Amino acid sequence: MGIVIIGTGLAGYTTARELRKHDTETPLTLVTADSGRAYSKPMLSTGYRKQQTPSDLVQGEPAAMAESLDAQVLTGTSVEALLPGESAIRLTDGTTLPYEQLVLALGADPIAPPLGGDAAEAVFQVNDLDQYERFRAAADDARRVVIMGGGLIGCEFANDLREAGHGVDLVFPEPLPLPRLLPEQPAWALHAALTEMGVAIHTGVTLVAVDHGTAGVVATLSSGRTLEADVVLAAIGLRPRTSLAKTAGLTVEQGIRTDRWLATSEPNIYALGDCAAVGGYVLPYVAPLTNAARALGRTLAGEPAPVHYPVMPVTVKTSCCQVVAWPPPEDAPGAWQFDGEGQNLRGEYRDTAGTLHGFALTGKRIKERMPLTKEMPPLLGE
Numbered sequence: 001m002g003i004v005i006i007g008t009g010l011a012g013y014t015t016a017r018e019l020r021k022h023d024t025e026t027p028l029t030l031v032t033a034d035s036g037r038a039y040s041k042p043m044l045s046t047g048y049r050k051q052q053t054p055s056d057l058v059q060g061e062p063a064a065m066a067e068s069l070d071a072q073v074l075t076g077t078s079v080e081a082l083l084p085g086e087s088a089i090r091l092t093d094g095t096t097l098p099y100e101q102l103v104l105a106l107g108a109d110p111i112a113p114p115l116g117g118d119a120a121e122a123v124f125q126v127n128d129l130d131q132y133e134r135f136r137a138a139a140d141d142a143r144r145v146v147i148m149g150g151g152l153i154g155c156e157f158a159n160d161l162r163e164a165g166h167g168v169d170l171v172f173p174e175p176l177p178l179p180r181l182l183p184e185q186p187a188w189a190l191h192a193a194l195t196e197m198g199v200a201i202h203t204g205v206t207l208v209a210v211d212h213g214t215a216g217v218v219a220t221l222s223s224g225r226t227l228e229a230d231v232v233l234a235a236i237g238l239r240p241r242t243s244l245a246k247t248a249g250l251t252v253e254q255g256i257r258t259d260r261w262l263a264t265s266e267p268n269i270y271a272l273g274d275c276a277a278v279g280g281y282v283l284p285y286v287a288p289l290t291n292a293a294r295a296l297g298r299t300l301a302g303e304p305a306p307v308h309y310p311v312m313p314v315t316v317k318t319s320c321c322q323v324v325a326w327p328p329p330e331d332a333p334g335a336w337q338f339d340g341e342g343q344n345l346r347g348e349y350r351d352t353a354g355t356l357h358g359f360a361l362t363g364k365r366i367k368e369r370m371p372l373t374k375e376m377p378p379l380l381g382e
């Protein structure tokens with residue numbers, strides 16, 4: 001029986017590696033709907049800048065991963081149901097796989113944009129290596145790319161494609177990029193840097209339709225303006241994959257709910273990574289899942305360990321103006337204060353007693369991240 005992990009993204013493979021540090025005996029099976037190749041997802045949005053093809057990003061083929069983890073890796077295999085009552089999962093071919101302990105490392109689904117037009121189906125989304133491979137095949141020779149979404153992924157792809165010489169239109173409904181991460185002043189710094197490198201930014205509008213044009217496609221904005229492009233990429237957000245858990249009766253909030261031991265509401269089922277809400281936090285980034293996997297590896301091996309979450313600032317890899325930020329909670333008292341000029345800014349969000357609740361660093365000031373991070377209390381302490 002042993003341990004079954006669903007998902008071979010960073011959360012799945014990191015958990016498997018951490019488990020094997022403490023337990024080399026228990027049979028381990030990883031099941032994935034995708035190709036099962038190990039890769040670091042953050043590298044998808046720096047591929048052009050680092051002159052890496054999709055195959056350069058592969059860190060391990062599934063057979064090599066299986067060997068190094070002393071595990072079975074079932075690729076191209078979708079799980080259709082969790083059967084907690086039977087301690088088993090059901091695959092789409094109808095077979096069941098039993099488990100003693102089950103880990104949900106299911107990731108998140110990119111949100112599909114509601115688009116009209118006869119080429120809406122041709123819009124790309126990139127949230128895994130397989131999708132990136134298809135995107136690169138279309139984008140490598142593209143003269144002009146339209147990107148929907150001004151968050152981390154949209155901004156990073158805009159920066160990367162522009163640096164590689166593509167024409168880029170970046171479209172989003174908010175007034176400034178990184179609306180959930182940055183206050184106004186540093187967001188302007190990024191806006192200016194992207195504009196300076198030649199990204200055409202269209203704020204306050206959405207993309208409403210994509211149609212075939214004489215060459216390539218024509219993207220229509222909510223303002224009525226049209227943009228010609230060869231390729232359109234949508235990066236408007238991610239939604240944790242919770243439907244398997246919900247259907248099986250596990251408690252789901254914004255993600256699959258777990259406690260500090262990564263345990264879900266069902267015995268012997270754990271969750272981490274982009275699909276999980278750990279101790280109330282949905283943090284779809286690498287540092288939280290790495291901390292979670294470290295704790296879960298021990299727990300699965302029979303040495304229960306709670307996850308520790310320090311403040312883990314988000315780094316945005318826009319080479320034109322790098323960003324490191326930890327936004328304050330919405331209800332935090334206080335105000336922003338800024339220091340610096342141009343693209344090199346340091347913003348601190350403090351209350352009247354001087355307590356730091358969040359910060360934003362851009363350009364050369366990102367190197368000041370450590371003392372600020374250390375000044376903040378952990379999210380989930382020791």
Ligand SMILES: Cc1cc2nc3c(=O)[nH]c(=O)nc-3n(C[C@H](O)[C@H](O)[C@H](O)COP(=O)(O)OP(=O)(O)OC[C@H]3O[C@@H](n4cnc5c(N)ncnc54)[C@H](O)[C@@H]3O)c2cc1C
Nearest residue numbers: 007008009010011033034041042079107273274284285286
């Ligand atoms: C372009 C890009 C850049 C990023 N840059 C950064 C960055 O700089 N820093 C940072 O911290 N974070 C970054 N992130 C976020 C970070 O990469 C993710 O938080 C992390 O990779 C999520 O890993 P995961 O294992 O939870 O999910 P995933 O990698 O999505 O893995 C999910 C796995 O579950 C499998 N699966 C799902 N459903 C089923 C099913 N029903 N049956 C079988 N298998 C299933 C999938 O096949 C897949 O193997 C970036 C994300 C993107 C898209």
